[in-house]
Amino acid sequence: MSFTRFDKKPLLTREQIALVVKQVADKRGLEKMAVIIALMTISVEVGANDGFGQRQWWCPANSVDPETFDYPHDSESDDNRSSGYFQQQPGPNGEAWWGTPRQRMTLAESADMFLDRLSDDYVNAKDAFTAGKFAQNVQGSSFPDRYAARWDEAHQVYDRAVNGSVSVPEVPQTPVTPTFFNEVNLISGWPNASSRNGRKPIYFVLHTSEGAGGMNLVNYMRNASVSYHYVVGDDGTVYDLVDTDDASWSVLDANGYTINLCFGPSFASWTRNEWLQNMGNGIKIAAYLAAQDCRKYNIAPVIRWGRSASGYPTLKGNTGITDHNGITYLGIGNHTDVGPNFPMDVFNQYLQQFFLGAEVDDMFSDADRALLQRIDDALNQDVYSRSIYREPNEGSIGKVVDVLLNVDGMEHMELVERSAVLGDEDSLRRVIRTASEEGAVTDKAAVERAKDVLASVPAEILKAWTDANK
CATH class of the missing domain: 1.10.530 (Lysozyme)
Structure with missing residues (x-):
């Protein structure tokens, strides 16, 4: 076993x-x-x-x-x-x-x-x-x-x-719906659906409604030849419109191999805070539904979202979870929802817990959550430059969290370069790797900068490092 x-x-x-x-x-x-x-x-x-x-x-x-x-x-x-x-x-x-x-x-x-x-x-x-x-x-x-x-x-x-005095508790033999949402089954008679023609879904796709939610969205779709498998609201209501064994009318030529969930009401322009405030429970519900369908259809519980190397570029040849913009990345349609500020990290945390069957309990008190929200708000505040070289009316240079990461990037870069010139072996190895286009960053500017640093390393230090690492 x-x-x-x-x-x-x-x-x-x-x-x-x-x-x-x-x-x-x-x-x-x-x-x-x-x-x-x-x-x-x-x-x-x-x-x-x-x-x-x-x-x-x-x-x-x-x-x-x-x-x-x-x-x-x-x-x-x-x-x-x-x-x-x-x-x-x-x-x-x-x-x-x-x-x-x-x-x-x-x-x-x-x-x-x-x-x-x-x-x-x-x-x-x-x-x-x-x-x-x-x-x-x-x-x-x-x-x-x-x-x-x-x-x-x-x-x-x-x-x-x-x-002995042993009793057998009744074990339910049908799936138990979690208590944090209610499903409204509208599948019977729903007009906007098609057969998958033998195909199995390989992607679970997230969408925004760009407006209405609830029955207002459902009624609109009924008359507009549009549909999703699920419409999820933050009030804890899930509308089941299309059986997941069938195709919804959501993503053009990708309908046959996708399961589609729409948050409603929702907007791709929402900030991270607006997503968490307006759809925090809806995100949890969506993660639960995604976990169940990943199990049912053997879809990998892997987030393939964003344009990093681990995001949209990994969609081809793999199964997983993405958004409408991911389908656009594959060359189908031109939608960009759910937007760049969707809290995919929160969604993924719930997804992994539900997929593994773990109990979802963050163990935080209300005071803890309030403090975490204050921290999140602070990290996402706009930052305005205080440099003497800033432009008049320059505007925000980014969020606090982005500026901190940029400071880390610049400070670490300068530390490594200074140390390499002084003969630090680890720093020299990092510079040589980047100059050889084998580092984590391989764009032309980074490679040329690393080469310039190498040119300033004393010849005896560079020779000693080379001899030691033959």
Whole structure:
């Protein structure tokens, strides 16, 4: 078994799992040995210690079978296509070898499938070895001897479950909508949608409405041959307009392979502060929806936004999350939303938490948040030059945070150059790398400056460095 993530605690204790399996066996008229064999199987397939060193039995979802994430799970694995307590799996082309994703992820149903395939002569199992063989005959494991090793554990768990005061909590078997938003499903009868014609979405795309939100935006789109999969408002309402298995009418030729979410009301011209003040909850909601669709369609939870090397240039050949401007970058249309001030760092923090199944709690008090807002406001204040060489009415030279970064850039540059001339090995290495067009900055001006610095380094220092680094 190959786990990649655990929750803090499992959905059910081992004893609760044993009771559920016993209930299924009782309905089938099976004896205790059938339950023991099933529990031995579960222990081998999904048994592992929690963060406190206590052995638990887990219910993992698997990204290779993304629909398994639609059902309650407490862990994740990358063990082929296997999922759930019995690690049952579909065929390589989606064949129902072991039922549906819901059946594989639901304990009672997966146990029923296991017991249905258990040989009728299981009652002849009298010891760990023979019981393990019956488990192996159902599972077809590459490690057939492991089941026998769980004979004692299965008996101990069974006895505690049957003889103790163990109750089984009800585990919901449909996705649970978070409490911070409500969905309004308008998909049935929505006119502005098309088939994807067999294509799967590869991008989750963010949009601004440039005006209205809520039902005003929905009603406008209905009559304007426009649509998004989701319209998200900061009031906690999500309008589902187009099934994500279908294409919305949002991004021209990219409709067939995108999932599109629109913030409404919103504007691409908003500042960062306006985004956080007017759409802070909406950003959190959008991140949750993006995380679910990334799991469902195997879209990488990676932000591909902006014109840096890790942004829009990485869209081609990859899946991920971008905005309408990213689609424009690919040569489709001319929209530039969501705008350069969208707080993508905040969105991405929520995205990663939701994608990993972590609880979203920033642990801040209201006073903490107020202080952080004051810091953010201060860092985003305009700065006006006090230089004696400033132009009359020159205006802002940037935000505080930008000026600080520029000061760092200039101070570090001058420090490295002075140190290189004096023979500091690390500084000299940095200058030589930049002069050779191998540094982090490779534009012509930077390269020429580095070459000028090298020309001023005393010959004996440069020779000594070269000899030492041959």
